[in-house]
Amino acid sequence: MITSPIPLSVCKNKESFFRELRKNGIKKKNRPAFNASGTGATTHFIERNGIKIAAIICMDEKHKKDYTKAQIVGLITHEAVHVWQEIKVSMGEHDPSSEFESYSVQMLTQRIFEAYYK
Numbered sequence: 222m223i224t225s226p227i228p229l230s231v232c233k234n235k236e237s238f239f240r241e242l243r244k245n246g247i248k249k250k251n252r253p254a255f256n257a258s259g260t261g262a263t264t265h266f267i268e269r270n271g272i273k274i275a276a277i278i279c280m281d282e283k284h285k286k287d288y289t290k291a292q293i294v295g296l297i298t299h300e301a302v303h304v305w306q307e308i309k310v311s312m313g314e315h316d317p318s319s320e321f322e323s324y325s326v327q328m329l330t331q332r333i334f335e336a337y338y339k
Contacts, residue, residue, distance in 0.1 A: 229329075230278070239252065276304050301333055
């Protein structure tokens with residue numbers, strides 16, 4: 222679990238994804254696909270009563286060999302920006318300073334990268 226205003230997890234396979242969904246109270250009939258977009262990574266935001274309660278980044282470890290390290294960094298950065306966009310909304314932040322935004326994306330990217338390679 223990565224610390225942020227929206228709890229964040231990284232799942233590298235369907236089993237860990239389904240565990241995270243169960244942990245967040247998502248029933249089997251309502252669960253989204255592990256990687257619905259068919260791309261290298263997908264972020265699912267779990268909502269309860271209209272409030273985002275969790276973000277789950279799915280990066281299928283089976284496809285790790287299909288990407289260069291630079292491409293993996295790109296995928297992780299892309300997903301980190303999606304998470305950052307939702308964090309801004311949850312904080313009511315409409316115009317963060319460029320430095321605050323840069324440090325936030327950097328922190329998220331690093332933490333996601335560390336979780337992915339754990």
